[in-house]
Amino acid sequence: MEETLEAILQMAMEVTGARYGIFRLLDEQRTHLLTRAVVGEDLGAPHTEALPLDNNSIMGRAAMTRKTLCIADVLVQPWSKIYYPLDHTVKMRSELVTPLIGAGDRLEGVLNLESPRVNAFSDEDAMLLQSLAIQAVIAIQEVRLLDALQELSARLLANHPEEMYRRVVQLARELSGASLSGLWLFENRRLKLHTTSPDGSVIGSDFSDAFGYSLTSRRPTVVALSNSEFSQALVAPLLAGEDAPIGVLGIMAEPGQRLSTSDWDKKVLVLLARHAALAALNARRQALLRRFTPRERQVFDLMVAGLSNKAIAQTLVISPNTVKRHLRAIFDKLEVNSRAAAVAKVYSSMTH
Known part of the structure; x- marks a missing residue:
């Protein structure tokens, strides 16, 4: 991500004549702006420590107000009181800063340029910076999602699987900016809350009916919640191929809070839900394999590799009749009657 952000900064500086440029992104707690990229001429000792998300700095104010600030002279009031120099060794006079607003109107950070000249930036420069900010937000979101999926x-x-479930709901909340996320799995044909983020959050209502359309349509759905401590949810079904959904992944908003339900948020939720479904199906696969004895597992793995009974016997230094006995035991435990059916039953969970 840093290389992309540095390239955007370099482009902005070349077009506007700025001396320094910096990207600051919100931390996970969304309380501070953290430096992610800095570009400039003759950088001495740039101050890159975290800035609080408040009105006590120019960058913080742009983020809080979500407005582009084009400041002709940072040494005059009211800017001189909140100007935070990037480098004390060089006197800057003009500053241009724009907030980074992502999908669903979510604040991601700020893009900031500085110049030693008074009145260095024009309205055209401000428009250009806002355009570059849009490109930066797209890059930031794509990189974060790719990192999460990898x-x-x-x-x-x-x-x-339990660790996977916990991480999936954590990422759903982090990537969406929602106040809460949860994973529901089917038990006895009813959805039951399995995992939440923050961990241990209480979601008292039964949402089986509310989530019904997402399950039947097999698509992400925005749900208005009634008789609940939450006002709205965005949910995506956990799909296992063409089979019925095995659960739901959702993000939720409390009354008075805004839930982002953009196409981007839907895309994120669908991709995370797929990984949760794979984790559930892999758990089923592992449960099937745990039915085997160590020797049966060896025979099964060689059978999957395509070896004949004779080749399996030679590999394991056992008789062909012993191989047949192990195969019969494997078929009985899987409730199948052929090699192909045995492989399909165990490994279909990894191909759905």
Whole structure:
């Protein structure tokens, strides 16, 4: 991400004649602006520590008000009181800063330019910076989503399903900016809350009926919640191929809070829900494999690799009759009657 942000900064500086440029993004707690990229001429010791998200700095004010600020001279009132120099060794006089607003009107951070000249930036420069800010937001969101999906892919086979569920709901809340996220799984044909983020959050209502349309349509759906401590939810079904959904992943908003339900948020939820579904199906696969004895597991793995009974016997240094006995035991435990059916039953969970 840093390389992309630096390229955007370099472009902005070349077009506007700025001396310095900096990207600051909100931290996970959404209380501070953290430096993610800095570009400038003759940078000495730039101040890149976290800035509180408040009105006590120019960048903080732009973020709080969600307005582009074009400041002709940072040394005059009221800006001199809140000007935060990027580098004390160089005197800056003009500043141009625009907020980074993502999908669903979510604040992502700020893009800031500075110049040693008074009145260095024009209205045209401000419009250009806002355009570049849009590009930056798209890059930031795509990189965050890609990082999240790569992390989940790496965790899929290495982590216990419960760990996957917890991470999926955490990422759903982090990427969407929602106040709460949850994962519901079917038990006895009813949806039951399984995992929440923040961990341990209480969601008292039964949402089986409210989430019904998302389950039948197999699409992400915005749901108005009645008789609940939450006002609205965006949910996506956990799909296992063409089979019926096995659960729901959702983000929720409390009364008075705004829930982002943009196409971007729907895309994020669908992709995360797929990984949660894969984790659930992998858990089923592992449960099937745990029925086997260690020797049966060896025979099964060699059968999956395409070896004949004779080849399996030679590989494991056992008799062909012993291989047949193990295969019969495997078929009985899986309730199938052929090699192909056994492989399909165990591995269909990883292809759906």
